[in-house]
Amino acid sequence: MSRHVDDIKNMLFDEPDFDSDNNDDEIKSKTVRRKQRKKLQKQLEEKKKPSVETIAFRDPSKKKKILNKSNTSSPVSQQNENVEFDLEKARFDVHKFGIKGFEKSKYEDARVALAVNLGARPPKRKFINYRELIEQNRAKKAKEKEEEENARLLGDIFHKSPNNKQKSKQKRIGEGDVGLMRFSSVGKFQGGVLKLTDKDISKLLKQHSYRLYSSQVISSSSLKSNPSNIIYSSQKVADLLQKQSNCLQIFDNYLTDNENNNFLKEIDGYMKRKRYEYSHWDNAIHGYRESERSEWTPENQQVLSHIRQLAFDDPTQTLVHVHVLDIAKDGYIKPHIDAIRYCGTTIAGLSLLSSCVMRFVHKDDKTLSIDVLLKPKSLYIIKNIIRFDFTHEILKDQESYFNNIHIPRNRRLSIICRNMPVDPSAG
Ligand code: OGA
Ligand code: MN
Numbered sequence: 001m002s003r004h005v006d007d008i009k010n011m012l013f014d015e016p017d018f019d020s021d022n023n024d025d026e027i028k029s030k031t032v033r034r035k036q037r038k039k040l041q042k043q044l045e046e047k048k049k050p051s052v053e054t055i056a057f058r059d060p061s062k063k064k065k066i067l068n069k070s071n072t073s074s075p076v077s078q079q080n081e082n083v084e085f086d087l088e089k090a091r092f093d094v095h096k097f098g099i100k101g102f103e104k105s106k107y108e109d110a111r112v113a114l115a116v117n118l119g120a121r122p123p124k125r126k127f128i129n130y131r132e133l134i135e136q137n138r139a140k141k142a143k144e145k146e147e148e149e150n151a152r153l154l155g156d157i158f159h160k161s162p163n164n165k166q167k168s169k170q171k172r173i174g175e176g177d178v179g180l181m182r183f184s185s186v187g188k189f190q191g192g193v194l195k196l197t198d199k200d201i202s203k204l205l206k207q208h209s210y211r212l213y214s215s216q217v218i219s220s221s222s223l224k225s226n227p228s229n230i231i232y233s234s235q236k237v238a239d240l241l242q243k244q245s246n247c248l249q250i251f252d253n254y255l256t257d258n259e260n261n262n263f264l265k266e267i268d269g270y271m272k273r274k275r276y277e278y279s280h281w282d283n284a285i286h287g288y289r290e291s292e293r294s295e296w297t298p299e300n301q302q303v304l305s306h307i308r309q310l311a312f313d314d315p316t317q318t319l320v321h322v323h324v325l326d327i328a329k330d331g332y333i334k335p336h337i338d339a340i341r342y343c344g345t346t347i348a349g350l351s352l353l354s355s356c357v358m359r360f361v362h363k364d365d366k367t368l369s370i371d372v373l374l375k376p377k378s379l380y381i382i383k384n385i386i387r388f389d390f391t392h393e394i395l396k397d398q399e400s401y402f403n404n405i406h407i408p409r410n411r412r413l414s415i416i417c418r419n420m421p422v423d424p425s426a427g
Pocket of ligand 1: 338
């Protein structure tokens with residue numbers, strides 16, 4: 001604090017003893033204060049009284065007597081008569097008196113405020129080390145960025161329009177039929193994150209039943225699907241899938257970081273030696289390399305066996321060979337239906353490395369489509385109607401939009417388990 005302020009402050013009054021817990025002193029000072037307050041009040045009242053001009057008749061013969069009398073008047077009353085009441089001073093006294101009742105920190109602030117009010121130079125801002133300042137600014141920026149990212153992710157869930165130039169270009173079938181979700185209508189915003197109770201979520205799902213809804217089957221398992229990962233083009237397609245429970249399931253973070261690394265280590269070893277293929281333009285897959293593996297390290301084998309138990313009605317009827325597909329940053333999978341000659345009712349795939357958008361389109365009615373956001377370490381399961389009646393594809397980077405938000409495509413790996421063909425002689 002500047003010396004200037006300190007000087008004025010010290011001139012104003014002595015600081016009260018905040019540490020003293022002597023009750024007598026406290027009572028005494030209270031009494032003194034009360035007396036002072038009364039005195040001030042009296043002064044104010046006197047000032048308010050209308051001043052009437054009085055003319056006194058002075059009998060010259062009694063002049064001496066009067067003079068004598070005035071000499072006998074009490075010194076106090078004489079003093080009162082001589083005091084010129086200063087309203088400014090009274091206000092200052094009241095202020096000064098009032099702030100003594102504050103606790104120490106507020107008292108200090110109030111003293112400074114009073115000093116500044118009386119013309120003191122305001123104190124300089126607290127000195128802060130330059131490095132500390134940079135650190136503080138950095139932390140503040142990081143926090144802001146985190147909140148922005150949260151808002152962006154919430155935008156995913158609530159279909160809030162992002163600041164995206166591609167927005168109008170990327171409009172999908174059925175879009176625009178749904179009003180925008182207002183942040184304020186559901187849940188509570190806390191520290192940049194929208195907290196939702198179970199009640200909020202069911203309210204949300206009811207309001208947006210045909211954009212976002214979760215598969216009932218998944219919620220009964222210990223694993224939870226994220227309903228915001230699936231976008232239906234219309235109520236019709238949502239209803240169609242709902243009738244066929246668990247034909248489309250998505251599990252975010254199915255793999256732990258450790259399991260993810262184990263797979264990457266094992267796959268990278270042999271994939272590195274292969275070249276990406278960009279052969280014929282009408283191939284279903286573009287920019288890819290692949291492998292079929294039946295031998296896995298014990299820990300990876302264990303994960304695969306869990307997936308088989310989760311995804312397949314009869315885990316013993318699955319193909320021993322697991323399909324490993326590696327698509328480059330510019331690679332993609334065109335719409336196709338897996339040949340029924342080689343694959344049964346169910347496909348379960350782990351999706352690693354890059355996020356991507358998997359699209360399903362009905363083979364006979366192109367207006368019926370579903371977009372799924374596959375994050376790294378996620379597992380998808382497709383069965384029956386989705387497996388047989390819908391094509392599936394992985395969008396190329398330029399088209400990789402989910403809910404109008406670009407999902408950048410990079411190298412992406414998938415590990416796919418299938419079951420045996422329903423009728424090997426078919427097809
Ligand atoms: C396929 C296929 C999907 C994936 O290889 O037939 O559709 O997740 N792969 O890589
Ligand atoms: Mn396929």
